[in-house]
Amino acid sequence: xxxxxxxxxxxxxxxxxxxxxxxxxxxxxxxxxxxxxxxxxxxxxxxxxxxxxxxxxxxxxxxxxxxxxxxxxxxxxxxxxxxxxxxxxxxxxxxxxxxxxxxxxxxxxxxxxxxxxxxxxxxxxxxxxxxxxxxxxxxxxxxxxxxxxxxxxxxxxxxxxxxxxxxxxxxxxxxxxxxxxxxxxxxxxxxxxxxxxxxxxxxxxxxxxxxxxxxxxxxxxxxxxxxxxxxxxxxxxxxxxxxxxxxxxxxxxxxxxxxxxxxxxxxxxxxxxxxxxxxxxxxxxxxxxxxxxxxxxxxxxxxxxxxxxxxxxxxxxxxxxxxxxxxxxxxxxxxxxxxxxxxxxxxxxxxxxxxxxxxxxxxxxxxxxxxxxxxxxxxxxxxxx
Numbered sequence: 001x002x003x004x005x006x007x008x009x010x011x012x013x014x015x016x017x018x019x020x021x022x023x024x025x026x027x028x029x030x031x032x033x034x035x036x037x038x039x040x041x042x043x044x045x046x047x048x049x050x051x052x053x054x055x056x057x058x059x060x061x062x063x064x065x066x067x068x069x070x071x072x073x074x075x076x077x078x079x080x081x082x083x084x085x086x087x088x089x090x091x092x093x094x095x096x097x098x099x100x101x102x103x104x105x106x107x108x109x110x111x112x113x114x115x116x117x118x119x120x121x122x123x124x125x126x127x128x129x130x131x132x133x134x135x136x137x138x139x140x141x142x143x144x145x146x147x148x149x150x151x152x153x154x155x156x157x158x159x160x161x162x163x164x165x166x167x168x169x170x171x172x173x174x175x176x177x178x179x180x181x182x183x184x185x186x187x188x189x190x191x192x193x194x195x196x197x198x199x200x201x202x203x204x205x206x207x208x209x210x211x212x213x214x215x216x217x218x219x220x221x222x223x224x225x226x227x228x229x230x231x232x233x234x235x236x237x238x239x240x241x242x243x244x245x246x247x248x249x250x251x252x253x254x255x256x257x258x259x260x261x262x263x264x265x266x267x268x269x270x271x272x273x274x275x276x277x278x279x280x281x282x283x284x285x286x287x288x289x290x291x292x293x294x295x296x297x298x299x300x301x302x303x304x305x306x307x308x309x310x311x312x313x314x315x316x317x318x319x320x321x322x323x324x325x326x327x328x329x330x331x332x333x334x335x336x337x338x339x340x341x342x343x344x345x346x347x348x349x350x351x352x353x354x355x356x357x358x359x360x361x362x363x364x365x366x367x368x369x370x371x372x373x374x375x376x377x378x379x380x381x382x383x384x385x
Contacts, residue, residue, distance in 0.1 A: 010376035029115040035093040041068025068152030087172040091154035124178035124353025131379035140383040169341040177338040177350040189351030195335035196266035196299030206258040216256025239269025302343035312349035
């Protein structure tokens with residue numbers, strides 16, 4: 001089969017499979033899989049495991065003690081040695097607790113499918129499943145082994161899966177991330193901000209607020225000065241945002257606050273800014289005499305910079321054009337596991353999942369008719385890499 005014909009061929013073969021895709025999506029959404037509930041998450045994992053085993057892949061279940069198990073799915077059809085590896089990355093955990101289906105049921109209306117986790121990102125997992133089937137049933141000659149890695153803790157920071165993701169990425173020539181696309185045009189995510197969290201702890205001195213206020217050192221006042229200082233570091237044009245989103249301090253209104261703390265959300269689009277922000281945070285000094293500061297934390301995910309995804313996006317755009325699927329790109333303020341692979345220098349393209357809206361919201365949904373084309377795009381990327 002000529003490579004130039006692959007996208008159209010895959011799309012043609014996948015369009016009739018849309019009812020099967022929706023039926024699979026329904027089963028997956030009905031298998032609620034909260035990040036913090038291992039028993040429920042494992043049920044969803046088992047469903048995914050069975051779907052992939054039925055398709056003749058090698059499935060390895062990576063057991064976890066406190067979170068749902070991870071799944072590593074591998075396929076290489078030939079006896080010869082593959083010329084490399086391609087990694088498809090996704091997560092099956094959701095932000096919704098068990099029982100959410102009662103008030104947010106899976107339903108189809110006006111060309112949209114609704115339900116907890118349908119957009120972020122179970123529809124993307126379904127698209128990958130059918131993309132693989134299309135590849136396997138075609139005459140496309142793969143050059144590289146395909147590995148699909150489905151994790152159970154992305155929504156809570158990927159603590160147990162991070163090492164697995166990074167290890168698999170180091171063996172891969174490219175990573176395709178099935179996080180949802182952006183907007184009704186299904187924009188791919190060619191850049192993502194670095195993400196982090198910092199804590200500022202202030203120690204002052206307690207005193208009676210009426211009888212001896214001058215003997216106290218108000219930790220809340222000190223913290224307010226530090227937040228005002230940090231607020232000036234924001235630079236939206238460079239993609240830098242720092243927000244104090246949790247503040248605690250003091251004990252009673254008539255006691256000068258001895259302690260105060262703030263938690264900061266950190267975002268930066270460029271690695272150089274990440275390092276500069278961390279340096280400035282840890283270089284903070286008290287403004288009030290006698291106050292003491294302690295800063296903890298920093299960035300935990302480097303940015304996905306466009307230079308890491310540019311070549312893959314250009315190829316995706318070319319493949320999309322061959323099946324009349326126009327593709328655009330965007331910068332995402334949130335992080336994903338694609339940040340982890342991009343930080344290793346592995347070419348990474350994100351946002352290849354579903355088209356829809358409402359991630360983590362009551363109106364979360366996907367546009368049903370986009371599923372075959374998105375699956376065909378992934379199949380073409382894997383078959384031509």
